[in-house]
Amino acid sequence: MRYQLIGVNHKSAPLEVREKLAISESRLPDCCRDLTAYPGIEEGMIISTCNRVEMITHTNNGSADLRGFLHDHFQLKPEDLDAHLYEFREKDAVRHVFRVAASLDSMVVGEAQILGQVKEAYATARAVGAVRGQLDQLFTRAFAVAKRVRTETAVGSSSVSIASVAVELAKKIFGTLQGKNVFIVGAGKMSELAARHLMAHGCASIFVANRTYERAIGLAQRFNGQAIKFEDLYNSCDKADIVITSTGSPHAIFRREHGEQFLARRKNKPMFFIDIAVPRDVSPEMAKLDGIFAYDIDDLQQAVSSHVADRRKEAELAEAIISSEVENFKARFEARLHTLDVVPTIVSLQDHLETIRQAEIDRVRGRMGALTPEQEMAVEALTRGIINKVMHTPITTLKTAARESEATTVIDVVRRLFNLHDKEKGSSSQANRECEGKNEAQTRR
């Protein structure tokens, strides 16, 4: 297990630091490639959300200079960054990945969005070939663990989330949300969720502005709302009482002068900005204006902190699950490591017997002439059945032996018994998986 992980999250680093490390969706594939190209790294994956930026890797020798990668890639000085970084290796890295996927490390413990975000990051990294065997296994397991935590504990059951906190805050400002207008700037999943909550509490209408107008139309249609061209944003934003903004803009899109314009047009009626973008979309200067209430992602975290206690108990239960899963993963990993030695022999054995089977069928066919499809199937099933039965014991013996010291002896015996050659030695993990698949099928039969 040469897993190594480095990153920052909402606890370790303030928003200002996370902003510098944030990687947009479009840049993520390139960044994954850069990561895997870095010396000492075999596989790499990057999770970049508004609350965390993490690099999860599988290394050549168990210690790659991930800090060096961050300094080089983001051109940051070590003194600015290092104090905020956390780094995990091997078992601890596995535990951390499990905790992140199960939403135990989230700002709002138990919120469901993080799993989706991790899955997306995984898909992106996989698509560019940055995730292969080792990280693949880790994350496949992490998703299963997350599911287990969700079903076996109540950690995600209560409705506390950024979205519901946003609703609570909006109610503290406006009293009732009946008849209030919502403006979504930047069509993202989180803003959509927040908007859905607000609409469920009685907000009247919704406006959507997005740089890609088509996406704005799509989202607006889902809410029966109105799509606004991004160029018209500043002219129409004052219609909204609540603005949810989550654009990928590197600079604040709402500045003081915009706030002043809005307030003048609204006769100073208050406006509530829910800024879930990292970097922030609402400038701190604008947030100071009387009548503008802007909450960024960190402020929302503060607001939810009072609810966190309710979930602590369930989270303890979830932590216990994670611990046992980490041990399981480690045990499986080690078992798999040993099985790897016997895999080539099993594959050779299967190939060897399959060749014999095909040869025999061809011989019989020549003698019996054409067979009906039913007869073909019957012959196929019969021969396969015999082969599987014959192979069952040697394969089981090989697998059992793999975990013990006599592995080499047994491998040697089987090879000599069946006259197997060494051509498959060193086969890839792909072969390994195929083999496991075949074995499972065989066991089922």
Add this chain to the structure above:
Amino acid sequence: MSLLWLRFALACYFIGLIYAFFALRRTSDLFSRIALHAASLGMVFHFVSLVELFLSDHVVWASVHNGESLLAFFSMTFFMIIYAIYKTTSPGVVVFPIVFFLTFVAAVDEQPVLLTSFVQHKGWLVAHIILIFTGYAALMLSFGASLLYLVQERRLKTKKPSSLISFLPALEVIDQIGYRSLLLGFPFMTLGLITGSVVAMSAYGHVDFTDPKIFLSILMWVVYMIMVFTRWNSGWRGRRAAVLATCAFVAAIVAWAANYFSTIHRFAS
């Protein structure tokens, strides 16, 4: 006897006063319910006290102290109306201390100071007193609401988690309370001043604008009007509204204090 009832009322308002001291820091449903019931009971005593006073033979009800008692009663009435509409006791934070103070002053001693007996139009005088005190009470409440608005705005701006669980009503509700009180108080205040002028005219034959009482009353009315106008025209809220409300409130207090040195509004001959 009237004074005795008033002192009972004072004791009840005292509970409200304690509530006002703690309410901003701690939220307690039970405490706010107790304060509300105490205040209601206080109002009953207060009402009895006022009725007794009104029915008494002497024209004592126009004394300064009875005026204070009447103002306290109107303020409580407003507070209760707001409670009925918005189900919030938070304006009590401002109203209770003022009401307690007014009732306290009125209840400490029997003040024999009588209104000058030359007023011929008693109906106008009664109208003047009731209208102007209703105006005062509304202004006071609006002032209180603008202070609460500042507190709530500050809480939401500093983004403390406690702002979610604070007992204060939503910002817009506080704003509405303030604005509606302001709107409601304005006609009362205006009519109160007009009836006051009528009383003065009938007593003196003219209105002396250089008299501090009259001058300050008009000044207060002007500030009040500016407040209503800016609010209606540009929706001033928060800090600016609070500054204006404070100005109007201070003007009102000064106008009230002018009773003590004005020649016109002298209660004793």
